[in-house]
Amino acid sequence: MNFIKNKDYRIIAKNFSFLSFLKFFNIGFKFILIGYLIRIFGAELYGVLTWADSITQFFVMFINFGFNVYAAKYIVDNRKDKSRINEVVSSIYIIKTLLFIASFLILLILSLFDPIAENLGLLYLLLIMGIGEVLFPIWFFQGIEKLKTATIIVFFSRLFVVISTVLFVKSPDDLFLYVGFLVLSNILMGVLGIRTIKKKYNIKLYLVKLETLHIYFKAAIMFFLGRFLSLVFNFGTIFLIGIYATMNDVAGFDTASKIVMLMVIPFEMLQQAVFPTISRTLDRKLLLKLIVFSLTSGIFLMLMINIFASQLLSLFGGQELLGYITTLKWLSLLTPLISVTFILGSCGLVAFGYFKEYNKSLVISSILYIFCVLILCLTKQITFWNLVYLRIFSDVILVSIRSFYVFKKKILFIKG
Numbered sequence: 001m002n003f004i005k006n007k008d009y010r011i012i013a014k015n016f017s018f019l020s021f022l023k024f025f026n027i028g029f030k031f032i033l034i035g036y037l038i039r040i041f042g043a044e045l046y047g048v049l050t051w052a053d054s055i056t057q058f059f060v061m062f063i064n065f066g067f068n069v070y071a072a073k074y075i076v077d078n079r080k081d082k083s084r085i086n087e088v089v090s091s092i093y094i095i096k097t098l099l100f101i102a103s104f105l106i107l108l109i110l111s112l113f114d115p116i117a118e119n120l121g122l123l124y125l126l127l128i129m130g131i132g133e134v135l136f137p138i139w140f141f142q143g144i145e146k147l148k149t150a151t152i153i154v155f156f157s158r159l160f161v162v163i164s165t166v167l168f169v170k171s172p173d174d175l176f177l178y179v180g181f182l183v184l185s186n187i188l189m190g191v192l193g194i195r196t197i198k199k200k201y202n203i204k205l206y207l208v209k210l211e212t213l214h215i216y217f218k219a220a221i222m223f224f225l226g227r228f229l230s231l232v233f234n235f236g237t238i239f240l241i242g243i244y245a246t247m248n249d250v251a252g253f254d255t256a257s258k259i260v261m262l263m264v265i266p267f268e269m270l271q272q273a274v275f276p277t278i279s280r281t282l283d284r285k286l287l288l289k290l291i292v293f294s295l296t297s298g299i300f301l302m303l304m305i306n307i308f309a310s311q312l313l314s315l316f317g318g319q320e321l322l323g324y325i326t327t328l329k330w331l332s333l334l335t336p337l338i339s340v341t342f343i344l345g346s347c348g349l350v351a352f353g354y355f356k357e358y359n360k361s362l363v364i365s366s367i368l369y370i371f372c373v374l375i376l377c378l379t380k381q382i383t384f385w386n387l388v389y390l391r392i393f394s395d396v397i398l399v400s401i402r403s404f405y406v407f408k409k410k411i412l413f414i415k416g
Contacts, residue, residue, distance in 0.1 A: 013273075021151045029158040031262055033165055034255060034316050041172050043320050047247030049175065050254045052119050054235035054242075056126040059103045063133045065217075066224035067092050073350070075143020076276050086204045089140060089197070091216045094208060096134045103127060115243075125176065128183045135190025137197055145276050149196055157189035222359040232366050237391045240373065245384040252324035253388070255317040260331050260338075263301045267294050267339035271346045278351040287351075288412055290343045298336030305332035330388055337395040344402040348411055357405040365398040 038046045071092055078084040107123060110116045116123065141150040164181040168174065197203045234257060242250045270290065278287060305312065309325045309332075317324075349358040372390050376382040406412060 021155070029162050031258060031316065032162060034258060035318055036166065037169075037178070038251065038255075038317055038320065040169060041175060043251040043317075044247045045172050045175065047242065047250035047254070048119065049122075049179075051238060051242040051247065051250050052122045052126060054238040055116070055123060056129070057235045059107070059127055060130060060133050061224070062103060062106075063096055063099045063130045064224075065095060065099055066220040066222075067096065068139050070220050070350075070355075071139035072143040072275065073279060075140055076279055079144055082202075086206070087208060087212065088216070089137065089203050090205045091208045091213055092137075092139075093134070093194075093205060094213060095217055095220075100130045100134050103130060122176070122179065125179050125183060129186040131183075132186025132188075132190035136186075136193035138193075140197055140201075140203075142272060143276065144201070149200065150193070153189055153192045153196065157185045157192070160188065161185045222355065222363075225359065225363060232369050233391060233394050236369070236373075237387050240382065240387055241384060244382050244387075249384050251317070252321050252327060253384075255313065255321055256324055256328040256331050257334075257391075259305065259312050259316060259328060260334050263305065263335050264298070264338045264342070267298070267342050270294070271342040275346050275351055278347050282352060284412055287343070287347055290347060291340060291412075294339040294343050295336055298339035301339075302332045302335040305329070305335065327388060330392065333392050334395055337392075337399050341395065341399045341402060344399065344406055348406045349402065349409075352409070352411050354405065354409055354411075357409065358402075361398055361401040361405065364401055365394055368397055369394045 037049075041049065071088065074088045075085065078088065104124070104127065107116075107120075107127060111120045136150075136153075138150060141147050161181050165178055169178045169181075198205070238250055238254055241253055274286070274290060277283070306329050309328045310322060313321050313325060313328055345358055345361070349355075349361070369390065372393070373382070376386055376390075
């Protein structure tokens with residue numbers, strides 16, 4: 001009854017529902033198609049696709065430049081000031097467009113090195129997906145706490161990928177056709193997103209002064225750096241496995257990690273749904289409940305992964321990937337770690353205004369990861385399993401640092 005009567009809790013429940021659907025449609029289609037694609041392309045070719053996608057995700061993060069985390073708070077803080085909202089939206093669109101153009105130039109430079117040059121056509125095609133990243137304003141919908149429209153847009157754009165893939169992707173020769181469907185889906189999502197905020201919310205886009213752009217760009221730098229470096233954990237590991245192990249190992253690790261990430265989607269949605277409310281109310285009791293819930297639920301899901309490891313791998317990857325059951329069991333340790341990390345980060349540090357501490361947690365843990373990789377390279381100990389262990393260790397460090405800052409800043413200190 002208290003939940004029903006509390007307006008903030010009702011908003012959280014509504015946002016969580018739409019965010020869950022949005023996240024499922026936005027990345028869930030990959031889980032739906034993973035078993036199909038491995039069977040069509042084979043583990044090795046699917047590994048090449050996953051490896052190329054891991055590189056593309058760094059560019060996607062570069063294009064987003066931390067705004068998907070930070071810009072929502074701009075919208076929350078200025079939701080009653082229409083002129084300021086127009087300035088924020090226009091500035092972010094301009095900055096992201098410039099970063100998208102810069103991405104092609106950076107990839108051109110990287111093409112001087114192997115194995116980037118060997119897969120340059122695939123990488124350039126995947127990079128075109130950045131158009132959708134530029135145009136789709138998920139941060140705007142999250143900030144105004146109106147996610148129904150965004151969910152519908154993502155649903156239809158991702159449904160297009162699933163249907164098109166099943167109908168037309170029938171052999172390994174259709175790899176580029178599948179990537180083309182991904183690109184079209186992202187562009188469709190972006191176009192519908194920008195059209196919606198202009199028509200439904202009357203957002204006016206205009207050229208912003210360089211001084212203003214510099215202010216927003218500078219404010220987002222630390223968020224970008226932290227988020228960019230955090231990609232090292234997943235996509236950096238995939239990249240290194242592709243270099244030092246085999247593409248079959250890439251497919252096995254990617255499938256196992258996707259199963260784990262599927263389990264933590266609810267916690268990511270939860271922190272995004274609660275973030276605007278905690279930003280407004282600074283409700284410490286609610287934050288503590290979220291931490292306890294995330295930890296206990298994460299441990300339960302970890303146990304479920306271990307019990308049903310073989311069934312999950314068989315479902316998502318087929319019999320060919322059953323050799324990676326042990327990999328999945330080890331990676332299941334990430335479930336409680338990541339679930340708590342989400343809450344401590346956005347709802348604990350960012351919502352209470354500790355932006356530097358949030359970014360420091362990402363930067364420090366990422367630098368430690370890179371340092372460990374260098375040590376493994378120098379000692380010639382960079383193997384598949386050492387990379388798996390390092391992936392888990394990195395999240396242990398991240399959650400430890402965030403916990404330290406949360407207690408240091410007395411965020412969970414409840415008076416009376």
